[in-house]
Amino acid sequence: MQNDLILGKLEEIIEPSFVSNRMEDLYIYSQDPGASLPRKVDYVVMPETVEQVQEVVKLANKEKIPIIPMGGGLTLSGLVIPLKGGIVMDMKRMNKIIDINSQNRYALIEAGVTSGQLLAYLNKNHPDLQPPIPDAPPSVTIAGNALIHGSGYLSQKYGDHGAMINGLEVILPDGEVYKFGSCAISDYWFTRGPIPDLIGLFISSFGTMGIVTKLSIKLFPKPKMRDIVFGLCKDPNNLPELITKITHREVAEDILLGIQDKPDWMKGYTFIIVYITGESEEELNNKTKILKALYRKANSRYMKVPKHIEDVFLEKPQFAAKAADFRKGGGFEYVGAFIPLQLIPKLIQIGTDISLKHGIVPTLGARLIGQGHSAMFFISYSFNRADPKDMENARDALHETNKAVLEVGGIPWKAEIEGQQLILEKMDPNYKKLLKAIKNLIDPNGIMNPGNWEVK
Ligand SMILES: Cc1cc2nc3c(=O)[nH]c(=O)nc-3n(C[C@H](O)[C@H](O)[C@H](O)COP(=O)(O)OP(=O)(O)OC[C@H]3O[C@@H](n4cnc5c(N)ncnc54)[C@H](O)[C@@H]3O)c2cc1C
Structure with missing residues (x-):
């Protein structure tokens, strides 16, 4: 399919002002603040709803176009700059704080909610609670941080931020909505178990498994x-x-x-x-x-x-x-x-x-x-x-x-990509075999942030 046809299809899914293949818009997505060299981006989209994410993923899967989910884009190691071109999906418009459950101490949020936004919201509305946030600029997303095993305030006491995820809503490459954690069974997003824990598949996989649209993150008491x-x-x-x-x-x-x-x-x-x-x-x-x-x-x-x-x-x-x-x-x-x-x-x-x-x-x-x-x-x-x-x-x-x-x-x-390959070289072969099999099952067309964690 011609590039302009893809643009047209994307514009049918998301308002045209949030879809672009213009050089001046792509430029900023072709690099990050780290030491990686710039790489080519074909489109950038900014969805606002889960349905829009689903439709873009379905299109990308049908046309075999890479898709790269991005939060604040501040990881520094080139993880949101496409290795094989494609669509960068900037999640920042999905920024609703859906629920703060102060009794069970968790926040149910959309994937584009930033650390500054959640911190400010809690300071104003729940001053006795604090979120796990990194020392990164406040424009980073809670999802982007937790999904890379980030760490920050409270990590010594309670663990890395990946461990603080209670539940995820994810769009897999087939375009369907999947729920992981207690939310797959209950209205409460309060825990990962007691069921086989598949949430780990999405942590430190750098967007290669699916696109997270919602997550529940633990909150903690704020001492005086x-x-x-x-x-x-x-x-x-x-x-x-x-x-x-x-x-x-x-x-x-x-x-x-x-x-x-x-x-x-x-x-x-x-x-x-x-x-x-x-x-x-x-x-x-x-x-x-x-x-x-x-x-x-x-x-x-x-x-x-x-x-x-x-x-x-x-x-x-x-x-x-x-x-x-x-x-x-x-x-x-x-x-x-x-x-x-x-x-x-x-x-x-x-x-x-x-x-x-x-x-x-x-x-x-x-x-x-x-x-x-x-x-x-x-x-x-x-x-x-x-x-x-x-x-x-x-x-x-x-x-x-x-x-x-x-x-x-x-x-x-x-x-970054070279470091991932060094890790894979040292990894137990059976771990790699299983990782490859799971990846192929979830993403048979290899559209999700391809190149990352590629088991050769
Ligand atoms: C000055 C500075 C200080 C920092 N200090 C810290 C620190 O103290 N602690 C720390 O942990 N980090 C730190 N960082 C690193 C990094 O900025 C943070 O970890 C940040 O929270 C990452 O979030 P992000 O929204 O920028 O993620 P992004 O870079 O946008 O994404 C990270 C990864 O997650 C994937 N991803 C993002 N959103 C989704 C989604 N919705 N679905 C699926 N995959 C997704 C991306 O594809 C990418 O692979 C620092 C960075 C800077 C520049």
């Missing part, structure tokens, strides 16, 4: 008070044990680590950022005392920081990314690796060595996930977007890091 107890650790080998001890005492809502060569005073130290919460000053003081004692025992020390710096760290989402723009070229991308705690010292070494080798200021960190069950360790590479050589340098550093992470036993998170 929140504070930070900073620590400084000189010897990274002390960190795994120290973190295990902190999580064991159950005093931390969140734990972040920061390792940077700039500003100069940070060089050679790990900056420990422990968020504590409570209902009274007394509770916060007790938790602070426990943490100070734990820091001391681990040959680390408590650090008092000026109030204006503390306030920056207490912001949601916080300043993190601004600090990474050392090259003043507006670009950064990171390898975020899921690792067991004992790998933290090794990853500090790997990240520092690779950064220095590529002439990039080391900017590393970690976020604890699920009471110390794992950590997301990030190694961030800044680059100047106006300089193709500098971008290539960052891509090389990212690739080298993915390899090194896999070698020592970690797993790159939200990996």
Whole structure:
């Protein structure tokens, strides 16, 4: 079918002002803020209803045109830039907050609801509840984040955001609506079980299985008070044990680590950022005392920081990314690796060595996930977007890091296409065989974000 005929069909499904194949509209969808090279997009559509999503998917399946679901498009690793052309489906118009169930603490939302939108809505209407959101810009979607095993506030206490999904409504490539979780049986979107749990198929599959139109995400009680107890650790080998001890005492809502060569005073130290919460000053003081004692025992020390710096760290989402723009070229991308705690010292070494080798200021960190069950360790590479050589340098550093992470036993998170292939190379063959069979069953024409997770 000719391109203009496809455009006409898309315009029959969605109002023409939300369908485009114009170069100036496609340009912005052909790249993301990370280090990937731009790639070709044929159409962009912005549906408003489930029925419109269904009809576009049916058309794409009939014509064998790739379709790429996109939320905020801020994953940085090229996951929403088509590898084989096709239709980018921008979900931002599907932005209804359908229900807040405050008793069972979940939000039922459409896939285009952003983290800023849900946070603002809860602050206004349910000030005793908080959503799990990342430290990313507020224009990212709750769905896009949860669907990549994102993490952020509350992750140390309750796990990564993929674990917080109670239920999904998904349009599969046959154009039908499927429900997963308790919503497949009950009017309440309150839990994933007790039935075979198929929700995992849609997490970290990068839009290769179907298009999520609704999801239920867990909400959490918002404590009255929140504070930070900073620590400084000189010897990274002390960190795994120290973190295990902190999580064991159950005093931390969140734990972040920061390792940077700039500003100069940070060089050679790990900056420990422990968020504590409570209902009274007394509770916060007790938790602070426990943490100070734990820091001391681990040959680390408590650090008092000026109030204006503390306030920056207490912001949601916080300043993190601004600090990474050392090259003043507006670009950064990171390898975020899921690792067991004992790998933290090794990853500090790997990240520092690779950064220095590529002439990039080391900017590393970690976020604890699920009471110390794992950590997301990030190694961030800044680059100047106006300089193709500098971008290539960052891509090389990212690739080298993915390899090194896999070698020592970690797993790159939200990996770009090259990283996905490295993971697949190392994956157990039977896992791959099953993944391929499931994918072929769900998407026999290979239309969903093709190229990603492709088992060769
Ligand atoms: C400055 C900065 C800070 C960041 N900090 C964090 C952080 O603290 N924690 C963290 O987890 N991440 C962080 N990120 C990474 C990323 O921005 C977030 O994880 C973000 O929430 C991803 O959501 P998105 O809406 O941008 O997803 P997108 O990039 O739009 O999509 C992500 C993936 O999900 C798929 N997808 C999106 N919507 C759907 C759908 N409806 N159906 C099926 N598949 C879909 C896409 O195809 C893609 O593969 C950060 C990024 C930046 C730029």
